[in-house]
Amino acid sequence: MVTREELKKALAERHGPETQEILARSGAAVAGLGGLGSNIAFSLARTGVGYLHLIDFDRVDITNLNRQQYFIHQIGMKKTEALKENLLQINPYLEIRTDFVKVEEGNIRELLEEDRYICEAFDKAENKAMLVNAVLEHFPEKYLAAASGMAGFGDSNRIRTRKITDHFYLCGDGTSDAEEGICLTAARAALCAAHQANIIISLMLENEEGKIKGEKL
Amino acid sequence: MIRVNGAEEAYSEEMTVMEYVSAKGYRTNRIAVEKNGQIVPKSAYESTVIKDGDSMEVVSFVGGG
Numbered sequence: 163m164v165t166r167e168e169l170k171k172a173l174a175e176r177h178g179p180e181t182q183e184i185l186a187r188s189g190a191a192v193a194g195l196g197g198l199g200s201n202i203a204f205s206l207a208r209t210g211v212g213y214l215h216l217i218d219f220d221r222v223d224i225t226n227l228n229r230q231q232y233f234i235h236q237i238g239m240k241k242t243e244a245l246k247e248n249l250l251q252i253n254p255y256l257e258i259r260t261d262f263v264k265v266e267e268g269n270i271r272e273l274l275e276e277d278r279y280i281c282e283a284f285d286k287a288e289n290k291a292m293l294v295n296a297v298l299e300h301f302p303e304k305y306l307a308a309a310s311g312m313a314g315f316g317d318s319n320r321i322r323t324r325k326i327t328d329h330f331y332l333c334g335d336g337t338s339d340a341e342e343g344i345c346l347t348a349a350r351a352a353l354c355a356a357h358q359a360n361i362i363i364s365l366m367l368e369n370e371e372g373k374i375k376g377e378k379l
Numbered sequence: 380m381i382r383v384n385g386a387e388e389a390y391s392e393e394m395t396v397m398e399y400v401s402a403k404g405y406r407t408n409r410i411a412v413e414k415n416g417q418i419v420p421k422s423a424y425e426s427t428v429i430k431d432g433d434s435m436e437v438v439s440f441v442g443g444g
Contacts, residue, residue, distance in 0.1 A: 298411065299418055313441075342441075
């Protein structure tokens with residue numbers, strides 16, 4: 163088995179030791195582990211973020227395999243457990259908390275209390291709005307990356323990251339609605355997930371370093 | 380003038396956030412409203428008045444994840 167030190171060294175070689183130190187100390191919550199959440203978690207884990215809080219109430223279904231980071235043998239498993247298993251294949255030293263629970267108005271504060279960075283990765287528009295409103299209202303000091311509009315096979319370049327406030331970023335094209343019968347697809351969902359993961363990583367680095375070298379948000 | 384989602388709009392009469400989003404056809408269970416850099420809590424839509432010069436962002440969510 164690869165040792166913790168070997169893995170740390172490999173990541174430091176790729177991203178730079180200072181960046182890696184910051185990311186290893188950082189963590190994020192991912193609420194919803196579907197096409198967005200599973201891909202966000204993969205990106206964060208591969209980049210060397212040290213801690214992930216995975217939240218979902220659902221189980222892996224055969225129809226999830228078109229875009230979500232699960233495998234045939236995991237059908238029927240809790241998504242929290244299946245994703246944890248997969249992430250630990252990437253980094254066995256990743257610290258993971260799982261909550262197999264439906265996020266509702268009544269439990270959001272308790273669930274997300276300890277997370278400084280939060281990714282909204284739900285499916286339904288009402289649930290997205292509920293989470294975003296609750297986080298912004300109750301936790302104005304936290305950082306939130308939400309998603310709206312990533313359905314279909316359309317123009318990749320319409321998916322973008324918009325800064326709504328210093329603590330709230332919105333990714334997606336804003337309009338393509340899966341609830342209007344447009345299908346969700348692997349590449350386009352992953353595009354949006356990558357936007358969310360990347361803004362969260364950028365914020366982690368920016369908040370710790372004051373700035374990202376050579377880059378402006 | 381008020382600024383909403385980056386575009387200027389004429390300010391004609393005093394209205395609450397609830398009146399504004401209803402008039403624009405937004406579904407209140409699918410939006411988040413930011414006004415002058417602060418989130419407007421759902422419970423305050425009825426009591427928050429939009430003033431001339433205010434800047435707002437109405438984030439409207441669509442499904443998919």
